[in-house]
Amino acid sequence: TFLKSSEEIIRQLNAKNGTSKTIDDLTDYGYRSIDENITQEEINKMYSSAEFFNNVTFNDGAIEFIVKYSKIFDIIFVSYGTEENLLRKVDFLNQLLHTYKLTNLYFASCETGKANKREVLLDNVYLAIDNHVEHLNELNSPKKILLKNFKEGNWNKTPINDEITYVVNSFEEIDKMIEFDLKLKNLGVVLNA
Numbered sequence: 323t324f325l326k327s328s329e330e331i332i333r334q335l336n337a338k339n340g341t342s343k344t345i346d347d348l349t350d351y352g353y354r355s356i357d358e359n360i361t362q363e364e365i366n367k368m369y370s371s372a373e374f375f376n377n378v379t380f381n382d383g384a385i386e387f388i389v390k391y392s393k394i395f396d397i398i399f400v401s402y403g404t405e406e407n408l409l410r411k412v413d414f415l416n417q418l419l420h421t422y423k424l425t426n427l428y429f430a431s432c433e434t435g436k437a438n439k440r441e442v443l444l445d446n447v448y449l450a451i452d453n454h455v456e457h458l459n460e461l462n463s464p465k466k467i468l469l470k471n472f473k474e475g476n477w478n479k480t481p482i483n484d485e486i487t488y489v490v491n492s493f494e495e496i497d498k499m500i501e502f503d504l505k506l507k508n509l510g511v512v513l514n515a
Contacts, residue, residue: 323381323453323469324388324399327369330378332356334368351454351477366434370406375414381471383493389422391500395448398428402457405433451496453478458487467496 329345335357336343349355353365368374391397401411408431415429450463454477458466466487470478481487490496506512 323451324384325378326381327374327378328353330374331365331368333377334373335360345473348473349475351475366404366407370404370410372410375410381469381493383497385422387493387497388418388427389424390497392424392426394504396426396428398430398447400430400432400461402432402434408433449500455479455481467499469493469496 328348331353332343332345332348335341335353339357341356343356347355352362353360388397399411399415401408403411411431412429415427418424419427447461447463449465449467450458450461451467451469452458452461453469453471455468456477458468459481464486468478468480468487468489470489470491472491480489488499490499
């Protein structure tokens with residue numbers, strides 16, 4: 323959600339296959355639209371590689387969002403992955419903590435196939451943000467934001483008749499929503515979901 327993960331996987335697949343596909347070519351969650359022969363095992367290896375973590379970049383506005391709101395809220399990154407991927411994510415987040423001198427940043431891991439987000443994250447969450455609608459639905463939060471990153475895929479279809487999930491395309495939009503909510507809260511106005 324915070325990283326341009328798909329762009330990095332596409333970059334690696336382009337290097338492997340001698341292609342020049344972009345994020346606009348991605349139409350599925352398993353990258354078959356980028357490489358029709360790719361396996362989930364190969365994708366997992368790429369997501370767990372040092373190459374991935376050395377090259378992946380943050381979504382526009384994500385760092386600023388993390389720095390700003392880690393001063394106001396506890397931010398908990400909840401992530402799926404293989405054991406190796408999750409260990410690399412811990413190192414990546416520790417580097418982020420050190421680089422930006424952050425506090426109030428935590429990590430909860432869900433090893434793929436062994437746990438889900440609801441099992442590792444308690445119900446006292448103010449806001450949940452995810453770019454995958456099914457993962458977002460696993461979280462029991464009074465407010466949810468589906469981050470689409472200007473992309474429509476089978477993994478981020480807009481929920482129908484869902485009054486607690488807001489749909490946005492950028493961290494700038496999320497920032498504006500939270501600022502508005504905090505202003506109302508400071509005025510004593512609480513919007514119930």
